[in-house]
Amino acid sequence: MSRNDNLVQAARAALDDAMRRDPAVHVLGEDVVSGGPFALTKGLADRHGVARVRNTPICEGAFIGAGVGLALAGARPFVDIMFNDFMTAASDQLFNNAAKLHFMGGGRYSVPLTVWTIAGAGTRWGAHHSQHLDGWFAQVAGLKVLSPTTPRMAYASVTAALEDPDPVVVLVDRALLYDRVALPGDDGDPWAPRTVRHGDDVTVVATGRLVHLALEAAEQARPSVEVIDLQRIAPLDVEPILASLERTSRLVLVHDEAACGALSALVESAVYERGFWLLDAPIRRLTSPATPVPAAATLEDAYMLTADDVVAAVEAVMAG
């Protein structure tokens, strides 16, 4: 990847390098030969041949299933699901097969499948193209989920996913697709949560676009704010959060998903159970409202969390 690649270009470079290194890497998806709607796979078919970069009809169940078969046959498939909303049509193959085969086979088989998808509101596309469903994937034992927030981490996440023996969903926030902003720890481990801003009063844990939003809020808020980029949605690792709470003892969780059944509820109950005595104030949780995503600009803007929301939460948690 080159220094000023945006997130999609960096991910494409990682995929290209992996295909050059390992002939077992295959790409499947709708319109991947021409590059797809976000140009993620542009040029790969010309360089690596249409045998390894295959267009599919619109049948998500079938081509995620085909990815599982390729993985069982020793390939390393990279399947592009245009929007995580369309994962509903592939849920049987993803939840019932990809996630379970290692276990159901007594540990003797693995499914090195990578699924790339895009989540999140912000482009006025309405209820079927703007959801954030990472909370679902955290539900299913056997799935790993990475959510890179910078170009370099997108390169590292795609590379790590393609080398991993288990099914990995790389879920990228739509708002970051063409973003170039780097963050501290970009050369670190894509599997581990990272501290992107040190502070002493409040710990803010965020994912996706909200990491950048939290940093913006941290500049405006009076208290000294520490920001942690979760990076790995599943299986969840709360150790770094507990370590941070040793110092700040106040926690704000920021996540782009409806409140009930959300990933943030999991983080909160995990911290509560194992770090209750570290807390000086109740944890604050910022999530999207429990409604479908509206399309109109004014309504969608009201639906989405803003930096001001984070500032308000940080100052409220300081008040105890």
Added chain:
Amino acid sequence: MTASTWPRLERMLRGRRFDERLIDVRERVTGVFHVGIGQEATAAAIAAVREPDDVLMLNHRSHQHLAANGTDLAPMFAEILGRDLGPLRGRGGTLHLCDADRGVPYTSSMVGGGVPVGLGVALAKRRRGEPGIAICCFGDGALGEGVLHECFNIARLWDLPVLFVCESNSAPAAGQATASQSAGALTDLPQAHRVPASRADATDPSAIDDAVRTAVAAIRGGGGPRFVLAQTAPWPGNATFLPTNPLGRVELSRAERPDHEWDAHDPILNEVRALRRDGADPEALRALDARVAAEVEDALRAALDAPPAPASVAFENVRASA
């Protein structure tokens, strides 16, 4: 829609002029949108046979259907522009346009997602002895989804009053129906489940009109489901991610003096040619076009002037009870 000497042409022009003006203001559209340019004849054919008790399940390419059906154009523009005047007050946008008073309760933009729902409405009507059929519209891409086959099978098994309309703008490829469908022809798919299927050149308004009329008559006569393949030529403006209008506004004069190769496949120009052959006065045709264009202009003006809905609207209609 006022009584018109040429209702079919007016239905098509409403859709065409709407989409052309929408592309003109494309930067004002706050999200993705699709247009139905080139597919207006199928919409007009369906609108002509639709009865008040029928349900119409559309998809993400719905403007030409709603316009042909007589839906008020101002709320349509407003919804696409995210304004309060829209049927969903901006919550749905172009992907979820609806008109409950004209048989479109809601619209799904999941490929094939609305088709089984249409079958369910048909099932309820038949069991409750109520009039009405379901008309399910989808693109040829949807035939890759297994749910379409599940629906062909069940519609035939339970003899449901359903018209499947496949609007295909794809060309056959390598001896297959399309690049992504290995069957010999798209009509083979419903026929494999014993659903009678016909194919019509939907660039010729009278051809697709006959095919739809024949199929709907058989369904209303209790003959069970039917499938009509409406084949059109791909319109160049859809090549880019958001539609543009590379061929410019279609003046009716291009019926005699085509500017582009695609003009031979334009259903509106073909209709004008047919009407001119039957002695239609060109002045009267221009007057009709001008009236429709004025209606579209007023509608666009009203939509652009409409305010965005208050944020509280985003929380309405989520549940029946709190």
Added chain:
Amino acid sequence: MTAPDVTTAGGRLDLDAAHAQMSRVRAFEEAVAEGHRDGSLPGLLHLSMGAEAVAVGLMSVLDLERDRVYSSHRPHGHFLAAGVDPRAVMAELAGRETGLCRGRGGTMHLMSEPVVMATGIVGGTLPIAVGHALRQPPGAVVVAIFGDGAVQTGIFHESLNLAALWKVPVLFVCENNGWAEFSSREEHTTVGGVVRYGDLYGIPAAEVDGADVAAVAEAAAELLAPVRDGAGPALLECHIARLRPHYEGDWREHRAEGDPLVAVEQALVARGVAAEALAERRQADVHEARALLASVLADEPAADPRHDRDLVFARSPR
């Protein structure tokens, strides 16, 4: 049954050896049914009695080193006919650590080579077989076995279309027993035959009496030749009888004719084999299968729950 032996891709089918294999498969499932009734083999069990000729006939024409097979929720016959160790399969059904999948998978999730996996979801393995075939070395094929209930699912059509589009070496084999779970085929579709769907996608298809092991072997061999040469997928419909209810313990009584064991025994007797010898073999196999179950229950260690955690991922994240 005229042709005593069948010249197949895998060489001449030895009818007597076929009977021996079919008898062992039937005996294994008789013992399993008894184990389920007396509570020693719990769980949701779907037996394949009535499909033995398809399993044995099919495996006799496959290259069990390079070809791969994907099974359904009636998997026992496929795994045993492919030579998977019966003790490991029985231990898996009994939830033992030495089971084929260490007690984690059970009857609906057996996994091995060459039969890669069974499934608990109707049609679940069809797209996986298509994907696997993309990576098969030249000349090797993947066989996807499914019941006629799967034919009405969307995933069946998505998979056939994909296989035909990509011209992958898959032989789709339908065990058509005329039932889907608890209702007959007519209640599920107006389309009786399955072969018709091969024509739909331009896939060569044939149907055969699934109770006749030689006919199954011959039909499979004929369809497999072009598949091995890269001509794309093929579809074989085997008409069979379902001799047991949908699952063991189902209260709906269920009887049907067309037992493949009876068919192959009649063919052998017609060629001079003593009927008593065949009956003795059947009896001996049932005895052996009961002994196998008893010894597994007595000697194999129960699966150890402590390993569950580290079986979720192949590489546990830090």
Added chain:
Amino acid sequence: MSATTAMRYHAARARALFRELDANPDILLLGSAVSGPFNPDMGLDERYADRILWPPIAEFAAMGIATGASMAGLRTLVPISTSSFMFYGWPAIVQEASNVRYLSAGRASAPVVFHVHAGHRRGGGAQHEHTPHAMLQNVPGLRILAPGTPAEVDAAFHEALTGGDPTLIVDHLLLADAEGPVPDAPMRLGEPNVVRSGRGDLAIVSYSLMLQHALEAATALEADGVSATVVGVPCLSPMPVDATLDAIAGHASVLFVDESRAAGSPASHLAAGLLERGTGVRARLLCTADAHPPFAPHLLDAIVPTVERIAGAARELLGLASATTDLHRPSPTSR
């Protein structure tokens, strides 16, 4: 309190379904596996054959059709014997049924009812013993009812078949023989249901089968001198978090028990609510371990909240027992 009759769970379910079928001729069933494969047959097919259609195995189509029919005057009930079979029809329940009211500005609604048997039924294995309701709790517009007593299942069928929203009834095969009083007039499920009142030292909150396990554990805890309150939360969406927390206010310790995995489970949502109140109550979450349901029964017992494990967790919470090195105490991070 209206007059009640003591009944078994499966009998209460049959009576409720037959009552609703008789009350409304427009109720149509797509399939008849309401009692599920292992439970005593309720005679549904014989009594109401003309009110049942049996679709082929095509869940996306069947669930979509039921959605459409419910928009046009029929009351459709789709019995799906095993909850994981819903994944094939996931778009129908998540993208279509739950969105119809919102995407029609209230002009249309789809009060379809999906009925599944979820949770650990033993011997089903990894693809037959799911708890998908935890995921669906995150779908706006969908009502989820998870009855745990005969009275609650009676009310669930009434509310689902007369309410205005698409509803998922999460049933459980192993609840069939649970006994309890069933009122003549169906109770309301939108509120927490206190099924046992204790002195105030411990409250156990749960739903579905785990509610029965909690009652058994409460009885066992009497021997330790503990008088536990047991509260059921039959409505998982919209979940009455505040009303439930009010119902257990004043209890020194609270144990939330849930058969789902902890990640995003109904129990973790309740625990989060309790935490946000910052009342300093000692609380604990007991969920199924972050692992697949193994086929072998004794393996399954190693990962699920059994009666013993619930009682053990309660003793631990009350300081009556040291923290057991119970390997399968679920923690959200798997090692």
